[in-house]
Amino acid sequence: MTVLEIDDIDTYYGNSHILHDVSLDLAEGEVVALLGRNGAGKTTTMRSIMGVTPPQRGSIRYRGEELVGKSPDEINELGLNLVPEDRRVFPTLTVHENIVLAHKLADDPRPVEEMYDLFPVLDDLRSNNGQNLSGGEQQMLSVARALIQRPSTLLLDEPTEGLAPVIVDDLREMLQDVVDQNVTVLLSEQNVNFAFDLATRGYVIDTGSIVFEGSIEDIRERDDLLEKYLAVSPEEVA
Known part of the structure; x- marks a missing residue:
């Protein structure tokens, strides 16, 4: 069952057009990674979902209910919770x-x-x-x-940002326990290996547009995606 559906949203900061026709979805109990370099649009996507920076165009539905136009508190009460960067x-x-x-x-x-x-x-x-x-x-x-x-749905925005590798390992284990409790998770992350360990499916975002979607294995095997959009070499992907 699809619980979160984002269709063709455009989000601006003032006159700056940040997100361009972004679409993605999450199924019940799924862990999905939103991958991209710093400044690619990951945090803006999270903020758009939670109503902090509402999109000017497009639709965001949670369990069939339109979120665009609702306040962050109203969205939180529906069962979405953001852990900000x-x-x-x-x-x-x-x-x-x-x-x-x-x-x-x-x-x-x-x-x-x-x-x-x-x-x-x-x-x-x-x-x-x-x-x-x-x-x-x-x-x-x-x-x-x-x-x-x-x-029922947890949005994690760059959870490993600024953390030492040993702490990242501890956090990975603890978040795996969270995932095992069937919480639906959207994970925004630059640490590719961290995201690959937790998610089963991913979207790659670059300059505010989704450039690829597929399984984690699909992304892992695409050297062009890893190098061009995620700034890692195939050898760095565990």
Whole structure:
């Protein structure tokens, strides 16, 4: 069953035309990667879906309901949750307070302790303020805050941005646990191997246009896509 359908959207920042006829879809329980270089249009696609930067043309439907024209809060209430690239944890609140606040704001939240089971690293950091966490710890906290609200679809925008390789490995394992719970995921990512490990299907975006869609294996085997649009050599793809 298709849960998210994006049809021919055009999105602008002021007079700058950023997205050009972008179309993509997600099925229930699927993990789809949106791949491209920095500035290709990945974050704008995420912001368009969530109503932060609404498209000027085209349609975005979630479970058959049109999202264009709805506020980010209204879209969030439908079951979509965005983990943004800049993480946006509350810096002066502790890890536990960040999670509890997200719990209180949700209509049907998951148990707080379930988040510590899913992200054991956070369990030892309960009393640490958000501003004192590493980038990887902040990313895990951001995902935990999103998951506690029991979203049916999770949008992850550049989750590995700025993280050390060892932290990326930890995050991959924890997100695999999330994926195994049948949460539908749209993953925007520059780290090709990270995306390939989690997703089964992908879209390649360049200068605001989708230039390829197919299975992860299709993308992995296309040397031209890897080199031209994703800035990696075939040898770098695990």
